[in-house]
Amino acid sequence: MAPFFPLAPAGRGRGPPRSGGRVRGEAQVAEARAEGETEARSPSSSAVALAGVSKSFGATLAVEDVSFDVSDGSFVSIVGPSGCGKSTLLRMTAGLTAPSRGAIALRGEPVTGPIRGVGMVFQSPALLPWRSTLGNILFVAEMGGLRPGRHRRRAEELMALAGLVGFEKSYPHELSGGMQQRASICRAMLLKPRLILMDEPFGALDVITRERMGFALQTLWSESRSTVLFVTHSISEAVLLSDVVIVMTPRPGRIRDVVPIDLPRPRESAILRDPRFIDLSARVREGIEAPWTE
Amino acid sequence: MDRVTHAMPPSLRLLASVAKPAAGFGALLLLWQWGAPVAGIPRYVLPLPTAIAGRFAETFGVQLAGLAATGFTTIVGLALALVLGVLMALSVIYVPMLRALIMPLLAAFNSIPKIAVAPLFVIWFGLGVESKVLLAFLLALFPVFVNALTGLGEIEPDLLDLSILAGGTPWRVFLKVRLMNAVPYITDALKVAFPLALVGSIVGEFIGGNEGIGHLILLGQFDLDTPLVFAALASITAFTTLGIAAIALFERAVLKWRPSQRRR
Numbered sequence: 102m103a104p105f106f107p108l109a110p111a112g113r114g115r116g117p118p119r120s121g122g123r124v125r126g127e128a129q130v131a132e133a134r135a136e137g138e139t140e141a142r143s144p145s146s147s148a149v150a151l152a153g154v155s156k157s158f159g160a161t162l163a164v165e166d167v168s169f170d171v172s173d174g175s176f177v178s179i180v181g182p183s184g185c186g187k188s189t190l191l192r193m194t195a196g197l198t199a200p201s202r203g204a205i206a207l208r209g210e211p212v213t214g215p216i217r218g219v220g221m222v223f224q225s226p227a228l229l230p231w232r233s234t235l236g237n238i239l240f241v242a243e244m245g246g247l248r249p250g251r252h253r254r255r256a257e258e259l260m261a262l263a264g265l266v267g268f269e270k271s272y273p274h275e276l277s278g279g280m281q282q283r284a285s286i287c288r289a290m291l292l293k294p295r296l297i298l299m300d301e302p303f304g305a306l307d308v309i310t311r312e313r314m315g316f317a318l319q320t321l322w323s324e325s326r327s328t329v330l331f332v333t334h335s336i337s338e339a340v341l342l343s344d345v346v347i348v349m350t351p352r353p354g355r356i357r358d359v360v361p362i363d364l365p366r367p368r369e370s371a372i373l374r375d376p377r378f379i380d381l382s383a384r385v386r387e388g389i390e391a392p393w394t395e
Numbered sequence: 396m397d398r399v400t401h402a403m404p405p406s407l408r409l410l411a412s413v414a415k416p417a418a419g420f421g422a423l424l425l426l427w428q429w430g431a432p433v434a435g436i437p438r439y440v441l442p443l444p445t446a447i448a449g450r451f452a453e454t455f456g457v458q459l460a461g462l463a464a465t466g467f468t469t470i471v472g473l474a475l476a477l478v479l480g481v482l483m484a485l486s487v488i489y490v491p492m493l494r495a496l497i498m499p500l501l502a503a504f505n506s507i508p509k510i511a512v513a514p515l516f517v518i519w520f521g522l523g524v525e526s527k528v529l530l531a532f533l534l535a536l537f538p539v540f541v542n543a544l545t546g547l548g549e550i551e552p553d554l555l556d557l558s559i560l561a562g563g564t565p566w567r568v569f570l571k572v573r574l575m576n577a578v579p580y581i582t583d584a585l586k587v588a589f590p591l592a593l594v595g596s597i598v599g600e601f602i603g604g605n606e607g608i609g610h611l612i613l614l615g616q617f618d619l620d621t622p623l624v625f626a627a628l629a630s631i632t633a634f635t636t637l638g639i640a641a642i643a644l645f646e647r648a649v650l651k652w653r654p655s656q657r658r659r
Contacts, residue, residue, distance in 0.1 A: 197556055217562045227553040231575050231652040243571060244561035272652045 147208075148173045148296055148328035149194060154203035155353075156189050163189050165353035166203070171328055171345075173208075173295075178331045178339035179347045180385060186354030187332040191298045194330060195219050207296060218245070220289035220297035220327065224304040226281035228273040228288075234260070235269040238288045245292070252291055259287040262321050279310040283317060290325050299331045303338065312370075315341050319367060336385045340378060341368055348388035358388035442622040450622035451629060457611065458630045464606035465596050466634060468524050472531025473585070473592040479532075480539030481547075481581070488548045488573075501540070509533045510598050517603045527599030527607070534595040535588035539581070546580030547573045579653060582646045589638050593631070
């Protein structure tokens with residue numbers, strides 16, 4: 102198993118940029134992911150497809166004419182200032198809210214109501230205070246009418262990856278904010294969903310915890326092979342984690358730029374100082390900072 | 396004070412937690428016993444603790460019979476309030492249309508002082524247990540309903556979305572999310588509703604009938620037997636204390652996860 106928090110020693114950042122060859126030496130999952138462009142990875146199926154999606158609340162247009170495809174197994178971030186309809190996009194993708202116009206499909210199936218089995222992580226951990234950490238992770242199995250005992254091992258594996266060993270029986274209020282959110286991510290990944298939606302999952306955490314959470318998420322995701330749609334307003338977080346970053350404009354939310362992130366995986370903390378990482382971050386920032394015209 | 400108790404071993408801490416209030420209570424009794432004659436308060440106004448204890452011992456059988464009658468109507472009234480209060484809260488939560496219908500009615504109803512209606516209940520239901528149970532039920536209903544409404548209804552929206560996406564049926568969501576969320580609210584409500592139900596029973600007994608602690612208090616009043624009145628008050632206080640302690644014990648067993656429960 103990949104180690105939790107694969108933080109590199111500080112000196113490593115000044116070393117030569119990591120070559121693709123070295124990445125291939127890592128675990129097989131990571132190799133498949135790092136192989137090349139997102140588009141090239143699985144061209145046949147798109148896990149999520151939005152076509153001309155708009156959403157208005159009363160007279161307010163929250164999202165306007167958004168179209169994009171997410172290929173299977175990829176990690177796609179939606180970045181933009183607050184109030185650009187990012188969360189609304191996620192809710193529409195999960196079928197929790199209907200778009201005013203346009204269509205959404207998951208693997209070719211149109212979304213008409215709540216999609217059972219989609220993993221979801223919110224900004225708040227949304228844990229049940231009366232359940233232990235393990236009980237909370239198994240909650241999705243129980244809600245789906247499955248026998249929680251059958252998923253216990255998987256839950257424990259996830260907890261090990263997320264650094265939660267020893268906290269199985271702890272109640273949420275006994276965990277730190279970062280641990281609560283890691284438990285919430287484990288819960289979303291328990292049943293190996295094909296699609297996981299994350300709505301600013303690290304938004305409520307401090308900057309240091311947040312950065313570590315990014316690496317923790319990368320570890321969990323590389324093991325899961327799920328498609329992830331990740332909403333954030335942190336540029337570095339988006340570039341670090343994603344195969345593709347979608348940049349949105351504020352109110353109404355429209356797509357400003359789509360930035361493929363072709364950095365090798367797994368990405369360690371040294372990559373934050375890699376010139377390519379800095380260039381890509383700058384491009385995303387440009388998209389966010391560019392003046393918008395109505 | 397807290398720092399001192401935390402430094403003690405657990406057994407001593409328990410002893411201290413019992414001993415302190417007991418010592419305070421004892422001091423009050425002593426002050427009463429020696430102070431009342433000095434202050435010149437007549438015995439029929441404020442009987443001495445020893446006289447009350449004596450009267451209590453003499454009337455022990457009557458006290459127990461009175462407690463049985465009052466306790467019965469109180470507990471039946473409280474149980475009815477619990478069941479109906481939770482059912483009403485559920486119906487308002489699951490049928491939003493009902494909210495607009497029921498809530499103003501309930502608010503208006505709650506503004507009627509229930510005790511003022513007690514004579515009416517005697518006319519309708521007679522002098523038996525029915526009127527007392529009804530009064531106890533009505534007084535206990537509102538706090539149970541209001542707390543059940545909060546506990547069952549106010550669930551984090553993210554949690555409900557998550558449950559739905561995980562395939563949760565309404566029944567599973569009720570059982571594993573709403574009901575569990577409501578437990579602490581309902582035990583809190585019971586702590587308020589239990590003494591209220593007791594008030595209902597006793598007022599019912601004041602108004603009519605020949606049973607219960609309320610009846611005993613009335614008898615004491617007619618004969619100017621103040622020690623009997625105080626002895627009856629002592630019985631009912633013991634009953635309330637036991638009832639609240641039972642609710643607290645239940646809470647401690649069921650709500651282990653609560654931060655406030657764990658710290659103890």
